[in-house]
Amino acid sequence: MKRIDSGKMRRLLKLYFIMGSVNCRKSPLDTLAEAIDGGITLFQFREKGIASFTGLAYMELAQQLQxxxxxxQVPFIVNDDIELAAALDADGVHVGQDDAPARSIRQRLGAHKIIGVSAHTPEEAKQAIADGADYLGVGPVYTTSSKDDAEAVQGTAVIEELRRIGLTIPLVGIGGINANNAAPVIRAGADGISVISAIAGAADIRGAAREFLRVIRQ
Structure with missing residues (x-):
């Protein structure tokens, strides 16, 4: 099977929801169901932090969400855990700079899987592209409390720089994005936004997702 084409990848990145059990006000399944109903286009299972599930509970939660x-028909992406992605036959995996390179992940999971890589500089972006990444996650754009290991806040500068130097790979902005500050991320050149707490922690999950889509489409 062939790799996903860039046009489809851009469409999938429009509203990329990232979540684990620790991010939810409701049950993870209810949270995901309402987010899907609100129109998310891609989902990443990211089970990290204090009180996160491990072992069998971790596997069972992943299976339920998948x-x-x-x-x-919402693609299911696994954060970092290549073994889990392989075991579940997930639609893809997203990795950071300290994880295995996209090239080796591709060899393990196959040509048709979606592989995303976090990039914080043009150099990291170029290397990820050379290794065969399907998209890049760029950020943190704004201050975020959802990731303890987040890099320094960069605003939209890196997204703008990647486009300025001619990189055409699909990009998604991440980090502290809400409906009020999402528009500049798209204007900077991102194909979509990735969100954790602004959807998972919302009182009205469906409404939050729909509002993001309204802003993105403007």
Whole structure:
């Protein structure tokens, strides 16, 4: 099977929801169901932090969330855990700079899987592209409390720089993005936004997702 084409990848990145059990006010399954109903286009399972699930509970949660995604044709991406992605036959994996390079992940998971890489500089972006990444996650754009290991806040400068130097790979902005500050991320050149707490922690999850889509489409 062939790699995903860039046009489809750009469409999938429009509203990229990232979540684990520790991010939710409701149950993870209910949170994901409402986010899907609100129109998310891609989902990443990221189970990290204090009180996160491990072992069998971790695997069972991943399977339940993947099942819900498949029911609604929303691609299911795993954060960092290549073994879990392989075991579940997930749609793809997202990795950081300290994880295995996209090239080796591709060899393990296959040509048709989605591989995303976090990039914070043009040099990291170029290396990820050379290694075969399908998209780049760029940020943190704004201050975020969802990731303890977040890099320094960069605003939209890196996204703008990557486009200025001619990189055409699909890009998604991440970090502290909400409906009020999402528009500049798209204007800077991102194909979409990735969100954790602004959807997972919302009182109205469906409404939050729909509002993001309204802003992105303007």
């Amino acid at each position: 099942r819900r995604c498949r029911e609604h």
